[in-house]
Amino acid sequence: MAEISWAKPKHPRKAKRSERLKFLIGGGLILASVVYLLVSGTLQGARYFITVDDLLKDGAYQGKTVRISGAVDGESIEYDSENAIIRFEIVNIPGEFDDLASALHAALADSAASRLSILVEDEAIPDLLQHEAQAILTGALEPDGIFHASELLLKCPSRFEETSPEGLSAIPEHN
């Protein structure tokens, strides 16, 4: 009668040498292709994420696809709904800041801050495109001096951030 053992085999069955070689070659090929995929994709698609100041000061960025972030000036927003063209201006936000909402507010209040005209084609106008929103744009600064953006992301930190209620103490207490 055959015996069944549930114990662990003491010496795991060794794979044949030829099989092991196949695994090694296969594994190596897979690893190489994944690395190739990542490296080539990164080299092709990498975009510097820079400030408006960097873009305007360093000529090397002109014409190159980059990612920039700036504060939206609400008064400059124009939308040509017939042709789906959005135009607006953004103002430089310093690279380092603690609180986005106040950084956006301060940037727009600073008359000396550098400004950049933006053109976005064939896009519906986003709900969040409004004064003091942060625009994160991907595109290139063309020789016409306008930043032609192909991708537009917006953040409105001031809208729903928890602030403290204003004028609470001004009104006399009930009880």
Add this chain to the structure above:
Amino acid sequence: MLAEIGLASLALALLLALYAAAVCLLGIRAGSETLLRSGRNAALLTFPATLLATATLVVALMTEQYQMSYVWSVTDPQTPAVYRFTALWGSQRGSLLFWSLLLSLFTFGAISLSWRTEGRLMPCAIATMMATLAFFLGLSLLLENPFERWWILPDMPESRQVVETALIPPGAIAPSMENLAASATGLNPLLRHFGMIIHPPMLYLGFVGFTIPFAFALAALASGDLSTGWIKATRRWTLIAWVFLSLGLILGGRWAYDVLGWGGYWGWDPVENAAFLPWLVGTAFIHSVMIQEKRGMLKTWNMALVVATFSAVMFGTFATRSGVIESVHSFARSEVGFPMLAFWAFMTLIALTLLLWRWQRGELRGEHQFANILSRETMFVLNNVIFIALFAAIFWGSFGLPIISELFMGVEVTIGPATFEFFVVPLFVAMYILMGIAPLSAWGSTSARRLGKAIIMPFSLTILSVLLLMLAGTGAPVSIFGYGVVLFAGYVALFEIYRGARARHRGLNESWMRAVTALFRRNQRRYGGYIVHLGVTVIGIGVIGSTVFQTEVQHSLARGEMITIKDYGLRYDDYIRAQAVDGRMMNIAELTVLRNGAQVARIRPRVDDYPDMPMTIAGAHSTLENDFYVLLIGGNRERATFRIYINPLVNLVWWGGIVLIIGTVIAAYPKVVPARRVRKREAESAR
């Protein structure tokens, strides 16, 4: 009073969790059953305590206690009841508490179910779960307290008169209710959507659920009980967590599709990716764990995967909440960032150290080795390689590259959606091919001939479908290839179900219906898994259709004018302004959709004017074939502009999600039927 109850129960829950973790560890050291039982009881009690804290916050939200600053910040007097309730997870402080509640619930379930069967693993598992819970409760109590209230300190200078504290400061008075209600912020309009009601809880359930397998794995590593016990104890928990995470991701996509108005559902935003990363490692784990169960192999790897899944969950939570990564999702830079990073690093380090230690001692050695390149275990390993490659690519693009470039080059380098697609498309193609081949291979070894024989039928069906698609003139060769690959995986799943049923039908003379039912009952996990594969196939078809064949145009129409896009017609009928119950004004365009000249639907895309922002709500005519999706861009009664999308097969993405859930439920459903049958048999024999 409410705030005090909330605070007290939150503090109690934290003390219980700390006590449970400490006593369990002491109990293991001292070998004391009494201590372990005490630890278990304390751990079980964290659930009612956290539930009480959460219930208090819900009551405060529902009864408009605006003095509580959380209530004040996420609701206002116009907020409808349902959003008052969902405001619980509408902002950081509430969602952290909600997260703790779910964790204590899962812990309660895991302890209740496994205390008897997994006695050796339990103490350490409880300690891990309780340490995690204590961390989140601690965050709630110390940094993000949802029970803080507004107070006025009349004796202070005016700029510092209004304070936000949990405990009542000496000499403080409460602000007037009217004033608080008038200044309350209200829920972000973007979050007022059906998808947002259930998307966050599902995602949290998924995230939190992975704590259970992690806790058991850590317990196995610490206790040295490295048999498959920890896997058996956590198999269902893993599937439950996985299905919730899947559901959370799909609902998030649905929300983006409906609310964000760009006709898409996935944008490769870092925060979306952060939720996708644990899903990828979790999926790899669900597959590779089967190799350990069947063949006793890949023990170290499985441990590493479960640690990686939990680690990805913690990292994702950190990335979402700390504001460290530039994303449209992350708002304020929050205080919880550093503690979360520290906790993530601490837990990952402990797990990796234990793993290395056991590995070095040779306790995680496999019982078999990979003997054949075509065996099912090799296929599963390849599947894991693909998932890990997807993980690596998405992690690299979302976090690795930006962080490393910032550190070493002083400038942040990012990649866009196109590069993410460049990364993932070939990997997903490989995944679908493997999804097709792996189920046909056998454990141990498979000959190429046998595999070839099994493949004939599904492969022929795939070729036939591809030819039909080509005859029907379905677009570019790339998309036809994509459909072919995806369909192949689906046909294999169907064919395997058919093969199993046929064997029973012939061998046991069962009717087809009975054979299929019995097949699923006998081997829930395998056949449930095939249904999941079918779901993923359906999602794949939807993704290809809606991305490759999307049509997008913008048109301005005069009232009564009609345009034709493909076989659709769109007529602009009217424009009305109306007021919603909560006071906001709605600008509604009335449109008629025609197909091949016949009216098929009336749709009403609209723009709602919220006090701080407009919000565009799409009008859509949905069929299984496509979505005719229209946004109102602007205009007046005489003339309005619309952006029109035709998204072919997009609904298959959601339907595929439902199939996936059904499959997972089948796979994870507890086997109750045989037990009932046993009782029935016993009753019959007793008669």
